[in-house]
Amino acid sequence: MASDKLRGILLSDFNIQNLAGYLNNNPDEPGVEVKEAPFGQVIPLLVDPNAEIWQKNYDFAVIWTQPESVVPSFQKALNFESVNMTTILGQVDEYTLLLKNIRDKVKTLFVPSWVLPTYHRGWGLLDSKSGFGTCDILMQMNIRLSHNLDDVGHYYVLNTRKWTENSGKAAFNPKMYYMGKIAFANPVFVEAMNDVKAALRAVSGLSKKLIILDLDDTLWGGIVGDLGWENIRLGGHDPTGEAFVDFQKALKSFTNRGLLLGIVSKNEEDIAFDAINKHPEMALRQDDFAGWRINWQDKAQNIVDLVRDLNLGLQSVVFIDDNPVERARVREALPEVLVPEWPADKMLYKSSLLSLNCFDTPGVSQEDLARSKMYVSERKRKDLKDEVSSLNDWLATLEMKVEVNELNAVDLSRTAQLLNKTNQMNLSTRRMTEQELLDWAGQPGRKLWTFRVFDKFGDSGLTGIASINIKNKEARIVDFVLSCRVMGRKVEETMLFTVCDFAASAGLEKVTAKYLPTHKNNPCLQFFKDSGLKATTGDLFTWDVKNPYPLPPHINLIKNNGKTDDLP
């Protein structure tokens, strides 16, 4: 997805050509190719889902309207006429129904929330009075819009107010409207462009997942190796010390939304962990970090090693370091890593972190929320692995359970997320929306299973997908997807066992898998080559189901609903 441009369409009741220009020219990933519909055609185009523009399978659409143009009663409110809140919200409902008319026509829809120009004082003192002031009415309209669209998984309301606030006085210029029917000044379009790009990164699986941090003068003030942990600048009655603690707390809060923290620092490891574990004002402790490289080696190499250990890609990484030389080195050596410019003033660390727009996600699953704990568990697993001699002995100590389910509503969101962001162990690298996946799996002759993995260290979550398409006594594996978090623990073989076992019980003759290469899924090919399936051509693998496919001995397989009676 990163190499191909996403195609988008912009619809608006004002001239939105400037936003199209910014989006088309912006070099950040993902590249986009955007067109704008003639302005003022929003409602006619929404009323007609068969209109030509909806037949072009756009990857995304932005539908940006002014509140008074799609909610006529709001114009009365702006004219200080008496209006009925029920009528206004009814018109919001009508508009959102129109938005839903095209739910099958675009893969992702962005709807910027409604705002008024900042120079508009409305009722002034009474502007926030419930059901009366224009400010209050507009807030209620936006809440209704957002709630109404909640049930469409690929629709997102964007926060326009943030764009206008960040643009300050430059957000609106009436001259732009009178001369070009442009409702906002260009700083707002730049903010919109940045948010749309961030959102597209999120839905394309390009968001950052790991924040790698330096230590001295980044997590605390001073050089711990020189000062000793008792004398670093952290907390206390000191504005800078307090700012470091706040920065750490903000980083820790990010682990609650599924982001991982790591350390790459030029230090002695023992001395660094003395500070981390003993200093009373440290908000971050050793167990908050998924991994680290604390030594005197090149930081770029350390980042590569750490990221490999965590089974992530360099494109998932943000590196934060106070030292501009180290930042420049990592930027030059590892262009995939995001290295934000970092303020010299320590009191600006937290605000700089909170303003990064690289962490957006299209949804939040239980797996996301628990990701940080899962990685800490994984680190402990690896520590155990180092103590145990053979792979099989190590696997036997893990007490693994794999729970298999057919696709269900509860798991749909996580399943689509896993399908769309997994690159390495992915047989066909299909990308589908939740609805497309549900529709596909619901067709006769198809099966889709999900796999959850547990062991004595914890729950790794829903980490595997296998799906088949049945034709002429053959079960063709369509999706074979496994998160890198659990690769190499024989979950792959367990998934194959599930498919072959189903095929045997359903009276089928063979299971086949056709490998579709991408530049990232070679691990999948390697697995199938070693899987025991017969390679009939270089990329087609076959198993004769007369022979039972072996279930790995250390796996306790739990089948929750292995329905086999609904074959075509």
Place this chain on the structure above:
Amino acid sequence: MSNEKYLHIIYAVIDEINEQLDKNQRLEKSRDTVLVGQSGKLDSLGMVNFIVGLEQKVEEETGKEISLADQMLNMGNDSPFRTVEWLAQYLSSIVEE
């Protein structure tokens, strides 16, 4: 203030405008660049962005509020938007007067 100062202001606005324009529509930062007319690259929307950007930039740099909107319709030989150099002279004359 010399014409050079106004050239720098115009070039800064050209940088901003180019961020929105297709590669083949982008303006060159040169005294001879034609802004409007048959060989000009700016369409009507481009002119709106250019004029509003220029008004703001002049105010930021000189503290003086100017209005160029009326000149947008002037496509004749006396249009200040014939070339970048003409425009710099025009700005100098209205700001310094």
